[in-house]
Amino acid sequence: MVAVIVPVLWALFQPLSHAAVLNCRQSKPCAASSFTSVLPAGASIEKVASVANGGSYGEGAIDLGYPGSALNLPAVCAVTVRVTQGTSKYRFGLFLPTAASWNSKFLAVGGYSQAGGINWPDMGQGPHYGMATLSSDLGHNSTGADLSWATPDTLLDWGYRALNGSVFLGKALTQAYYGKSITYSYWSGCSTGGRQGLKEIQISPESFDGALIGSAAWDTKHLFPWLTKLATYNLPASDPKHIDVAQFALLAQTVQSQCDGQDGQADNIVSSPETCALDLSAIQCGDPRANATNCLTAPQVQTARNIYSDYVTAGGRFVHNGFSPSSEAQWSTFLSFGAPEDFDVRYERYWLYGDPAWNWTQYTDAVVDDSERIDPGKATADAYDISAFKNRGGKVLMYHGLADGVVPTKSSGLYYNRTAAAMGTPSLQDFFRLFYVPGMQHCWFTPPEVNAPWAFGGAGQATQLLAQAGFGQGWSTPGFLGNAKYDALVALMNWVEKGTAVDSVVATTWSSTGAVARQRPLCPWPKKAVYKGNGNKNDAGSWSCA
Numbered sequence: 409m410v411a412v413i414v415p416v417l418w419a420l421f422q423p424l425s426h427a428a429v430l431n432c433r434q435s436k437p438c439a440a441s442s443f444t445s446v447l448p449a450g451a452s453i454e455k456v457a458s459v460a461n462g463g464s465y466g467e468g469a470i471d472l473g474y475p476g477s478a479l480n481l482p483a484v485c486a487v488t489v490r491v492t493q494g495t496s497k498y499r500f501g502l503f504l505p506t507a508a509s510w511n512s513k514f515l516a517v518g519g520y521s522q523a524g525g526i527n528w529p530d531m532g533q534g535p536h537y538g539m540a541t542l543s544s545d546l547g548h549n550s551t552g553a554d555l556s557w558a559t560p561d562t563l564l565d566w567g568y569r570a571l572n573g574s575v576f577l578g579k580a581l582t583q584a585y586y587g588k589s590i591t592y593s594y595w596s597g598c599s600t601g602g603r604q605g606l607k608e609i610q611i612s613p614e615s616f617d618g619a620l621i622g623s624a625a626w627d628t629k630h631l632f633p634w635l636t637k638l639a640t641y642n643l644p645a646s647d648p649k650h651i652d653v654a655q656f657a658l659l660a661q662t663v664q665s666q667c668d669g670q671d672g673q674a675d676n677i678v679s680s681p682e683t684c685a686l687d688l689s690a691i692q693c694g695d696p697r698a699n700a701t702n703c704l705t706a707p708q709v710q711t712a713r714n715i716y717s718d719y720v721t722a723g724g725r726f727v728h729n730g731f732s733p734s735s736e737a738q739w740s741t742f743l744s745f746g747a748p749e750d751f752d753v754r755y756e757r758y759w760l761y762g763d764p765a766w767n768w769t770q771y772t773d774a775v776v777d778d779s780e781r782i783d784p785g786k787a788t789a790d791a792y793d794i795s796a797f798k799n800r801g802g803k804v805l806m807y808h809g810l811a812d813g814v815v816p817t818k819s820s821g822l823y824y825n826r827t828a829a830a831m832g833t834p835s836l837q838d839f840f841r842l843f844y845v846p847g848m849q850h851c852w853f854t855p856p857e858v859n860a861p862w863a864f865g866g867a868g869q870a871t872q873l874l875a876q877a878g879f880g881q882g883w884s885t886p887g888f889l890g891n892a893k894y895d896a897l898v899a900l901m902n903w904v905e906k907g908t909a910v911d912s913v914v915a916t917t918w919s920s921t922g923a924v925a926r927q928r929p930l931c932p933w934p935k936k937a938v939y940k941g942n943g944n945k946n947d948a949g950s951w952s953c954a
Contacts, residue, residue, distance in 0.1 A: 436585050438485035438504075446584045447489075451577060454488040454499065465503075466528040472549050473523030478532025479874055480882040482509060488526070489581070491573060495561040498547040498570035501526040502578055503535050504585055511538035512591040513901075514582055516575055516616070518601020518867065519543070520851075521552030522566070529871045530596075536883035537890065537897070539594070540582040544574035555754040556764075558784070563759065567628075567785025568607050575608065575615050592905060596897055598622030598851040598867035599815060602806075606789035606823075609804070613797035618904040620897050621806040622867045623851050625815045626789040626823055627728065629779045632755035634719045634728035635742055636775065639752035639768050641714045642743050649707035653740045658702055659712055660736035660855075662691050667733050673939055677860045678734035679846040680936070681810055681817070686733050688712055715739070718818075721773040729818035734847070737855045738813025759784040792823075792830035794840075804840040805900045805910055807866060807930070809848030811855070817844070824933070841910055841932040843896075854917060861915035861928045865895030885916055887924065914948045929953055 436442035440453040447453070459465045465486050466477030487502040504510070515534040519527050527543040534541025547565025548557045579590055595605040595616045602624025608615050625631055642650055651659075667684035668674055678684065689695055693703040704712065719727040731739070742752060750768075757766045760778055794802075808820040824842045828834065847860020852869045854860040863869050865884050873880040880886035888894035892902050894914045902908040912929040919925040926946040929937050931953035943950030 436587070442585055443487065443489075443581050446580070448577070450493045451489060451491045454490045455486075456488075457486045459484045459486055459503075465532075467526065470549075471525040471528070472551050472554075473519065473525030473545075474527045474529055476529045476875055478503070478528045478530075478882070481532055482506075482535050484535050485585070487581070489574075489577065491577065493573065496547065496565055496569045496573065497561075498545055498565050498574065499526060500542055500544040500570075500574035500578055501528060501531060502581065503531050503541045504582065505535045505538060505540065507586060509535070509538055510540060510586055512586075512588065513537070513539040514542070514579055514590045514593040515539040516542045516544075516571075516578070516593075516595050518595070518597020518599075518604045519546060520599050520601060520868075522550065522555055522600070523552040524548035524550040524557065524566070529875065530868050533596075533870055533883040536881070540578075540586075540590075542574060542578040544571045546570045553754070555758040558758045563785035563787075565785075567787030568604075568611060571604050571608060572612055572615070575612070592617045592901070594897070594901065594904075595619040595621075596867040598624075600625050601867055602626065603628065603787065603789050607787065609794055609797045609802060610789055610791040613794065613800060613802065617801065618803045618805070618900045620867060620900050621804060623808050623812055623815050624789070624806070624820060624823065627819060628785070628787040629783045630728045630776065630788075631815070631819075632759075633776045633779050636752050636756060636768055636771050637719050637727075638715065638742055639750070640771050641711050643768060647707075648705060649711045651704070651708050651711050651743070653744050655704065655708070656736045656739045656743075658691060658704070659688075659739075660734075662686070662688070663733040663736060664857075666690075671936075673945065675945060676858050677847040678810065681732040681734050684733045686716070715743075721776060723773070725776075727776050729816040729822060731813060732810065732817045734811045735813035735817070735849075737811065738849050741814050741850075755779075755784075790826075792827045794827065795831055798831075798839045801904065802839065803900060803903045805843070805896055805903070806840070807843040807845055807864075807896065809845045809850060809862070811847050811858070811860075812850045814850035820844075821933070837909075837932065843913065843930045843932055844936075845915060845930055846928075846937075848915075859917050859925060861917045861926045863917065864913045864915045864930060865897045865899075879918070879922060886918075888914075888916070912953050 438458045440456050443453050461483045463481050464477040464479045469475050483506050485504040490499050517530045526545045531541045531543045547570040548562050550557050593616045597605045602621045603626045605619045605621050606626050667678045671679040688709045690697045692709050717730045753768050757764050808817050828836050847854045847858045848862040852872045854862045863885050870883045874882040885894045892898040896913045899910045903910050914927050915930050917926045927948040929948050935953040937951040938954040
């Protein structure tokens with residue numbers, strides 16, 4: 409289906425070819441009239457607004473997925489476009505910097521979870537880099553936990569159609585507005601946004617020259633059954649095997665005490681969870697080492713082991729990776745549910761079976777078979793051979809937090825290895841590099857007791873710093889704005905445009921006063937940051953990639 413639809417979308421937007429755009433180089437005002445004459449059938453301008461330097465922009469509460477606004481913007485023209493093409497219906501937003509500020513580059517940003525709506529907050533980062541910036545609503549308007557909007561067509565739009573169409577049309581409108589061609593195009597997305605970027609370069613290698621892919625939830629058809637399997641490990645809440653949220657902290661403390669120093673450095677950061685020989689018997693009730701007032705029963709210990717373990721069916725077939733040690737602080741994202749209408753089963757209820765009464769107790773390995781067969785929205789990004797993207801000079805910078813308790817860290821390594829196998833090469837380093845971020849949780853932030861360096865210009869990170877912490881400028885890494893050494897997006901651009909491979913990116917964290925507390929280089933796997941043996945361990949210069 410994908411191979412058929414993408415050329416159709418391209419054909420629909422042929423009236424906006426480069427040749428036609430380049431014949432119209434006059435300056436365009438920030439008005440609907442600057443776009444309407446070149447819109448294809450089925451597309452319309454919904455709104456155009458001029459935003460002054462330092463202003464903000466968004467749609468507020470009506471944008472259910474992203475009710476916040478882009479803050480501290482440079483001067484931009486904000487455009488909202490509505491598209492109806494056959495059974496595909498979606499909206500997208502554009503931020504267009506002033507002609508004097510535009511550097512001829514284009515950036516598309518991803519969304520999160522199953523949310524529908526235009527991600528105006530994360531779009532706000534792009535104009536600071538001088539780029540025209542786009543976000544698609546993916547064909548629906550909903551919060552991230554709401555899956556009830558699903559129909560076969562809205563799922564296809566969420567899976568890939570809306571983004572693909574938005575990118576092609578958004579580029580054409582951008583070129584029409586400025587009267588000149590886009591020189592380079594980029595993607596930045598984390599979580600579902602990571603999946604979106606991987607899917608797009610698989611089906612349309614020409615969409616982007618570089619893709620910044622964070623903590624990607626790329627394996628939709630296996631990730632969601634695994635989430636429900638995860639629920640079965642810990643439910644019902646009345647079962648002796650159930651681990652309460654408060655006890656996740658005990659697990660986190662145990663991992664910290666047993667695994668922190670296994671990389672040779674006692675620094676509160678579990679930097680090598682894959683080598684952690686975790687001994688949960690040390691906190692099992694009855695063990696002499698355990699605290700009798702704060703311990704896990706034998707059934708609870710087995711539940712924890714199940715959560716750490718990969719999901720393999722009764723027939724021995726691998727389904728999905730489990731969580732890594734040091735992810736425990738985020739386990740409550742899924743494992744604190746238990747009400748009849750919980751997140752863990754909405755996939756089966758609304759996307760697989762169309763049965764709102766479906767219950768987690770009905771789960772069997774057959775759900776995996778059904779999910780593979782149906783693959784809702786054809787969203788799974790598992791066309792691993794991206795030779796066409798590589799051959800046109802495309803570059804991928806993928807990253808994943810080692811303390812991620814939402815999308816298992818090991819799934820990025822699995823994707824990387826499967827890509828290498830599909831392309832028949834032992835190494836992808838010439839165009840695809842994977843960076844692990846010790847101590848970082850899902851997409852951003854770090855537990856306060858860890859305070860690991862985590863900010864490096866990753867997708868959405870600056871938005872979170874500005875919106876939640878009131879810190880930074882809303883783009884790049886505070887204190888190091890636009891510096892490729894500290895900003896992965898700029899480093900990716902240098903790799904694409906100058907051939908400067910990304911050998912490291914420095915991650916930063918701050919104290920409560922806003923002063924830099926720690927910095928450390930992130931290294932392309934299989935390299936890791938290794939302490940040189942002297943110097944302040946909180947300074948990036950005291951570490952090297954080896």
